[in-house]
Amino acid sequence: MCGIIGYIGERNAREVILEGLKKLEYRGYDSAGISIISKNSLKTVKKVGRIKELEKDKKVKDLFGKIGIGHTRWATHGKPSEKNSHPHLDCKKKIAIVHNGIIENYQSLKKLLISEKHKFNSDTDSEIISHLIEKFYEDNLEEAVIKALRLLEGTFGLAVISKDKEEVIAAKRGSPLVIGIGKNEKIISSDVAAVLKYTDKVIYLKDDEVAVVHKKTVLIRKINGQKVDPKIHKIKWDIKSMEKGRFKHFMLKEIFEQPETIRNALRGRLSRSKIKILDEKNVRDIKRIILTACGTSWHSALIGKYLIERIAKIPVEVDYASEFRYRKPLILEGDLLVAISQSGETADTLAAIREAKKLGASTMGIVNVVGSTISREVDFGIYLHAGPETGVASTKAFTSQVTALLLFSLFLAQTRSIRIPCKTISELKKLPKKVKDVLKNSKKIREISKSFKDSKNFLYFGRGINFPVALEGALKLKEISYIHAEGYPAAEMKHGPIALIDKEMPVVFVATKSELSKKIVSNIEEVKSRGGRIIIITNPKNKELKKFAEYVIEVPSTDEAISPIINVIALQLLAYHIADLKNLDVDKPRNLAKSVTVE
Ligand code: M6R
DSSP states (O other): OOEEEEEESSSOHHHHHHHHHHHHGGGOOSEEEEEEEETTEEEEEEEESOHHHHHHOHHHHTOOOSEEEEEEEOOSSSOSOTTTSSOEEOTTSOEEEEEESOBTTHHHHHHHHHHTTOOOOOSOSTHHHHHHHHHHOSSOHHHHHHHHHHHOOBOEEEEEEETTOSOEEEEEEBSOOEEEEOSSOEEEESSGGGTTTTOSEEEEOOTTEEEEEOSSOEEEEETTSOEEOOOOEEOOOOGGGGSOTTOSSHHHHHHHTHHHHHHHHHTTTEETTEEOSSOGGGTTTOOEEEEEEOHHHHHHHHHHHHHIIIIIOOOEEEEEHHHHTTSOOOOOTTEEEEEEESSSOOHHHHHHHHHHHHTTOEEEEEESSTTOHHHHHSSEEEEOOOOOOOSSSOOHHHHHHHHHHHHHHHHHHHHTTOOOOHHHHHHHHHHHHHHHHHHTTHHHHHHHHHTTTTOSEEEEEEOGGGHHHHHHHHHHHHHHHOOEEEEEEGGGGGGTGGGGOSTTOEEEEEOOSSTTHHHHHHHHHHHHHTTOEEEEEEOTTOHHHHTTOSEEEEOOOOOTTTHHHHHHHHHHHHHHHHHHHTTOOTTSOTTOOSSOOOO
8 A cells, every 4th residue: 555755854865765665665556756855946756666667767866855755656546657646746836745545525625626726637636635735825834734634534644845844744544654753853654664774763643643843853733733742652673674684575584484473472471371461351351252354364363263262162253344344233242342453554454443442342453563553542452573574465464363363262261260271282382393394395385386386276175273274375375476266165165166176276175183174085085086186285194185185285283273373384385486486576466555554
């Protein structure tokens, strides 16, 4: 999704902004632009395509100034083009704005502005903001921005500059914005990743706050004029965790980080057989849990349902956040809504939290990005501590989410004096080592991938707690390799998908040891007899299945409750190697954004 960067300080703003835009690339974009104030003149350059192209442009190389803003755009209103990319200017080319979010009433405001002789250059909703500011601007930029914002309906993360002012105005409603606090410089961004190189101190703007940012000061007030005393947070992420290091792609690096990220999710939370993850008072009276999320995080929610119901005996519902928010859900006394999100910024998940709160549920977050909007809006929560996830396809966040959900289930059982399964605890302690062992399969999986890279379709089957793993395996493959893939519970095969099986169809079975593993054998036989190309993920001892498979990927045996974490890693590697062998841009797949901040 779109990214914002702004700078005021003593460095060459162009360099900070281009660097920042590169850090925002992983979020997905189709065009980019930059505006710099230089000797009282405002210069703007925009380009469709990659930041590299923008950087090479002679007009960009000539930019020099100490104040500027930049943007990566992910088209919503108006197709990707130079005129639609940001920054957007006013008629006199004095003011420049970059905007994330959607202005819902832009059409009526545009009509009004056109009737007042404003000339528009783009098809975007965002451009009305620069014209509205122009309409209200006399000599106080902050006042003009506030007057403009009061007319807007919808969401915005916004940075504004004017050629006659040594300041950047930043504002937010529903779209994230942070201000990095350097000594004689400030960096404004929609993503903390773009700020970390310069400072680890940040202010998270809250909804309806407007900041006047000078190189030495930040003054914040609410749109209603009320003064705000901002809190400065210290970010613990290490800048190195944002670099690829020896890996070809961030996705591969993040897959290989999983022994460590799972260890981080467990750290301090599992001592002997006691779980310490939340304050007991938050969960004592829960009668039902609603897990809500999108995409990969929704798959971890499906696993969470198995875990919580089985271990803690509390009924669980799982909802796509986008459906929950609109389906007029019934919230009962004792309901807890748990929102799961890597980024902590997903618009639908955030809206589900707000809806649940309105209806009287208590809310909890399972979130990776510290200080993100979701983490701040829920009543309480669990951080994943997986570090920054840059690859658009989520990997390490997923296994950390499942680890956190497992700890949460055990904690709930503990608070209700339900016996905690000893095998699960002892296997949890061995998990980082076992994850390392799965990773040893990477070379072998690359070899297997060679014979599937030209496949057009894939089916994934799993049962019980590994059914969501089949869904996740299919999602990973389609996201980065553009091969059509579907996941199903294996028993559903006969109810439709079996019609697709012929000798061209690769079929992946997640068939590690479980209560239901015997039942999956007949599904495998059915695929075999129709000539399907079978890949089986199973444990070393499971000899019986191997005779059916064209390829077997062996993963370490563990407790069934933990098996999704181990099994999914094999599928992450399969998706990664197939996409890489197809020479695709694994970290930035087409049309996808890392953090989906619009509906
Ligand atoms: O940041 P979130 O976990 O809330 O994101 C949810 C989905 O957008 C995300 O998982 C998406 O499906 C990924 N591309 C999956 O790889």
